[in-house]
């Protein structure tokens with residue numbers, strides 16, 4: 082028994098009102114939690130989709146006729162006069178832009194046409210480390226996904242056509258490469274290609290430090306793609322910098338909007354709940370003026386009365402913080418299933434729980450501040466008015 | 469111990485011409501059992517409440533152990549009410565949602581630290597003293613009027629005060645119950661507790677060591 086006894090007993094005595102207040106406040110906290118989880122998950126699921134989508138900025142030499150996307154492109158047409166960029170300066174310029182921290186992958190490409198058993202085939206030199214970041218859909222049908230220096234990866238179609246299996250030898254411009262793995266079908270241009278290490282391929286063709294284009298991935302929700310594109314263009318004169326996929330951009334804006342809306346709605350709900358807590362404590366103070374006067378007559382200080390009344394509001398808030406967060410967390414599962422967000426799921430973060438808990442405690446303390454202050458002003462003589 | 473000096477009090481400014489107390493002076497010594505008697509409306513309760521620090525006088529002063537109550541800080545007056553002074557009201561003034569024992573412990577429920585075992589024991593002793601140890605777990609609603617008033621007396625005793633102020637503690641009770649409470653108060657007084665009590669029962673006043681008679685806001689007769 083201590084200063085909590087009186088507020089808790091009083092809450093228990095007014096059980097119906099207490100439950101109602103906790104329920105309303107819980108709904109507020111639950112919706113905030115659910116919206117938080119939702120906006121987190123929407124962001125994640127979108128980023129997942131964006132990663133699968135691949136790079137969204139393309140850096141290539143300025144050339145009107147050169148189409149560098151190898152999906153449906155005959156590399157043979159342009160390989161004779163394909164223009165290239167200097168690898169070192171280009172990569173340095175890209176990674177030196179202001180928004181460099183927003184770049185999730187910088188994947189340079191060196192394209193070469195070769196013949197394997199008299200069949201022409203394109204070989205793309207890539208930085209596997211970076212490439213795998215934007216090709217999250219790559220998987221090895223056989224062998225492995227991470228070839229070493231003298232090894233290469235074969236696209237599904239290319240492997241079938243050239244009858245390549247892991248361990249097979251392929252001659253590229255006179256340099257022997259071993260097939261390390263065969264990719265599963267991707268449905269993209271990658272299927273018809275062979276992939277070797279960028280530098281090994283450059284050496285094999287005698288064109289060290291040359292790249293034909295660079296794919297850049299700036300994959301974060303709310304990325305300033307336009308700004309990044311502008312910064313890249315400014316840093317790389319004489320090149321074409323193209324942002325791909327307006328869809329990406331608009332979806333990112335949607336996510337941003339959803340997050341902001343969620344925040345605003347949560348704010349309004351919480352504010353309403355706070356006002357209700359404040360009003361509840363106010364009515365409690367008004368009903369119990371004489372009781373408070375009596376406590377003052379028994380020697381309670383003003384600050385003890387203030388604490389007593391604040392604790393009533395804070396107890397309501399803390400109960401709501403626990404119930405609300407639990408309800409909001411499980412509610413967000415249903416909500417996500419309803420919105421068909423795929424693999425996205427709510428994530429329980431103890432830090433977030435603690436932060437919301439603390440925030441709700443603070444809010445309910447603030448909400449009970451005016452009534453608690455008015456309670457503290459009640460004089461001991463109020464005890465005489467009782468009954 | 470407790471002195472009033474030319475205390476004047478009126479409740480509203482417009483009544484200042486005919487105050488409720490018109491310059492009351494008296495001195496209460498340790499161990500006295502003082503009964504304040506007089507007609508209804510003569511200012512007995514007002515005097516008692518000014519002596520017990522619940523009201524402050526418009527003019528004049530009240531001193532406890534030589535110190536003017538009006539000159540004390542808020543914190544000192546709180547301490548005074550928490551330790552040296554105790555009050556028993558005409559109606560019991562118990563908190564309806566606390567048990568008898570918890571009501572007795574109320575003066576100790578103003579801090580974060582849990583009530584000590586010694587104090588909990590003391591509360592049970594006080595309840596035992598008023599003959600209610602067996603009803604410690606009851607809510608006030610399940611007690612009779614006399615029992616509630618006895619719980620209120622136990623609450624007034626739990627802090628081991630020097631002075632108990634009681635405003636017609638028997639007023640709402642029937643004769644036997646009232647007599648029981650009076651006997652309790654005289655016993656406590658015999659043990660050294662100073663009691664200042666308002667009553668209009670001549671029989672009860674006869675049990676006091678000192679009777680002060682009020683009329684129209686003045687002390688008519690002090691014995």
Ligand SMILES: Nc1ncnc2c1ncn2[C@@H]1O[C@H](COP(=O)(O)OP(=O)(O)O)[C@@H](O)[C@H]1O
Nearest residue numbers: 479480488506507508509510511512513514515
């Ligand atoms: N809170 C109050 N407000 C205004 N007038 C009051 C108040 N309390 C008492 N009075 C008036 O003061 C006078 C004295 O009251 P009180 O001290 O209660 O007398 P008693 O206790 O002797 O009956 C009465 O005329 C009463 O009407």
Ligand SMILES: [Mg+2]
Nearest residue numbers: 512513514666
């Ligand atoms: Mg009276």
